[in-house]
Amino acid sequence: MAHLELKNLNKTYSSKVIPVKDISLTVDDNEFLTLLGPSGCGKSTTLRMIAGLEEPTRGKIILGNEDITFKKPGDRNMAMVFQSYALYPHMSVYENLASGLRLKKIPRTEIQKRVAEVAQILGLEELFQRKPGQLSGGQRQRVAVGRALVRNAQVYLLDEPLSNLDALLRERVRADLKQIFAGQKAPVVYVTHDQTEAMTLSTKVAVLNNGYIQQLDTPARIYNSPANLFVAGFVGSPQMNLLTLPCKNKSAMLGDFPISLPDIPTVPPQIILGIRPENVCIAQPGDTQTFTGRVFLVENLGMHNLVSVKVAGASQSQPLTIRALLPTDQNWNDQQITLTLQPQSIHWFDVASGDAVFCNQAVGVSS
Numbered sequence: 224m225a226h227l228e229l230k231n232l233n234k235t236y237s238s239k240v241i242p243v244k245d246i247s248l249t250v251d252d253n254e255f256l257t258l259l260g261p262s263g264c265g266k267s268t269t270l271r272m273i274a275g276l277e278e279p280t281r282g283k284i285i286l287g288n289e290d291i292t293f294k295k296p297g298d299r300n301m302a303m304v305f306q307s308y309a310l311y312p313h314m315s316v317y318e319n320l321a322s323g324l325r326l327k328k329i330p331r332t333e334i335q336k337r338v339a340e341v342a343q344i345l346g347l348e349e350l351f352q353r354k355p356g357q358l359s360g361g362q363r364q365r366v367a368v369g370r371a372l373v374r375n376a377q378v379y380l381l382d383e384p385l386s387n388l389d390a391l392l393r394e395r396v397r398a399d400l401k402q403i404f405a406g407q408k409a410p411v412v413y414v415t416h417d418q419t420e421a422m423t424l425s426t427k428v429a430v431l432n433n434g435y436i437q438q439l440d441t442p443a444r445i446y447n448s449p450a451n452l453f454v455a456g457f458v459g460s461p462q463m464n465l466l467t468l469p470c471k472n473k474s475a476m477l478g479d480f481p482i483s484l485p486d487i488p489t490v491p492p493q494i495i496l497g498i499r500p501e502n503v504c505i506a507q508p509g510d511t512q513t514f515t516g517r518v519f520l521v522e523n524l525g526m527h528n529l530v531s532v533k534v535a536g537a538s539q540s541q542p543l544t545i546r547a548l549l550p551t552d553q554n555w556n557d558q559q560i561t562l563t564l565q566p567q568s569i570h571w572f573d574v575a576s577g578d579a580v581f582c583n584q585a586v587g588v589s590s
């Protein structure tokens with residue numbers, strides 16, 4: 224039973240560069256945790272501290288009941304997959320898979336057995352004799368994952384393992400990874416800047432920005448109940464509409480159109496409304512939270528059109544634009560249309576802090 228815990232982990236390189244700030248989280252058996260965030264937010268530094276390749280400036284790393292904060296990487300029984308794959312170019316695929324086990328003085332027959340098992344899962348048997356230079360990107364990636372899997376490690380760490388693959392292959396290998404790691408029990412910590420990878424692979428996602436955890440939650444809750452503006456804007460494609468609106472009486476004013484606020488005692492002067500393009504629809508009779516606007520841009524995404532609408536009644540100096548995902552069977556160009564914001568999908572954020580407010584508004588909250 225493996226239980227990995229980071230307690231108030233910090234890493235400081237200099238007074239200016241503090242890539243990791245007070246990260247606390249746990250990962251248990253059967254959990255797949257993804258550290259998701261933009262480039263430079265501290266993902267790799269956090270992973271390298273877990274692996275023992277960097278020493279934390281402050282905080283603790285606990286594995287099971289043991290404090291491993293300053294334990295040598297070789298003594299941690301963790302397997303890491305690097306973005307660069309880190310294969311030995313002069314060794315065959317078989318040797319690449321087996322070499323780590325040989326160093327550990329594992330008996331030959333046991334090595335053969337484990338390499339054969341992993342090679343079968345990853346479909347590497349036919350490639351045993353080849354050198355890394357004779358493999359495609361996807362095949363190299365599989366060998367790198369294979370090197371980690373043969374270890375029977377207590378914890379698996381993967382740093383952007385798909386980022387060197389082209390889009391189609393990335394999708395395929397992503398699905399493979401999901402199946403491979405679903406079939407083993409040890410905790411996985413996965414690093415990516417790609418929200419689709421985070422959403423599809425993980426049981427738990429930690430969204431990082433600027434060294435801090437912004438939200439640590441299930442993929443569904445990250446998507447449906449973003450804790451703040453950063454998470455709301457970072458997760459979801461096309462991006463959530465985020466509009467700063469003035470408040471009047473008990474409504475936020477979207478141009479000429481009042482969007483009712485939840486029942487609260489004091490209404491702030493301004494508020495940020497968030498709504499995903501898929502939750503902005505053509506209004507039907509009886510709909511509430513509606514507004515009218517003119518389409519000024521249509522982007523064909525294949526399954527939908529991403530339609531940009533200029534909201535009627537907004538001032539010239541501060542035009543309001545909302546993007547909606549609409550069906551492709553109509554020509555939306557330059558049309559005047561009435562849309563509705565699906566009431567249960569509206570998010571509200573505080574202007575000063577960026578934190579989500581009235582969170583009971585958020586829908587689809589599942590644990």
Ligand SMILES: Nc1ncnc2c1ncn2[C@@H]1O[C@H](COP(=O)(O)OP(=O)(O)O)[C@@H](O)[C@H]1O
Binds near residue numbers: 263
């Ligand atoms: N050895 C180092 N010395 C100084 N700064 C570093 C070092 N390693 C990383 N950094 C800085 O720390 C920040 C976080 O880096 P990193 O964890 O690699 O980000 P990510 O993996 O999220 O892209 C970046 O600003 C990076 O430039």
Ligand SMILES: [Mg+2]
Binds near residue numbers: 267
């Ligand atoms: Mg990185």
